Amino acid sequence: VLSTCVPLEVPQSGLAFPDWAYKAESSPGSRQIQLWHFILELLQKEEFRHVIAWQQGEYGEFVIKDPDEVARLWGRRKSKPQMNYDKLSRALRYYYNKRILHKTKGKRFTYKFNFSKLIFVNYPLWDVPPSGQIRAPLFQALQTGGNSPCPEELAV
């Protein structure tokens, strides 16, 4: 699909997440959008680059550049005008135990996705879609938990 083994400078502009990577099914009662889904959504659009963006270097790591704005957007989506970063961040912290996210200690407003968890959440066990549908870099990141650069054992 793509070139060979593209290193980790991937989390940038063009690379969009394959929709299956974050199509939450295990949602609350109905099919309400989940926060991590929303975050991924913003991260995917360039118009929000100044509000929230991927951090160069660590795959899956992102920085909330404008906490108030992200909270406002989230609140608008959920019809919660009183949403703020304090409350939004509490929701993010609930993801720690679920292993969807974790905090990058020392770095303000910086969190990191655990992509291997996301793929697990959406694709139980070994039910992985054919690699032909995935962008190589992301696929590798997902397969390796989002940290290892250029794994060669992927050809399995």
Place this chain on the structure above:
DNA sequence: CACGGAAAAA
């Protein structure tokens, strides 16, 4: 700011 307990809301 970041964390996590509690309880309420959805």
Place this chain on the structure above:
DNA sequence: TTTTTCCGTG
């Protein structure tokens, strides 16, 4: 069950 709200602690 996930998220919202509130809040004491470090």
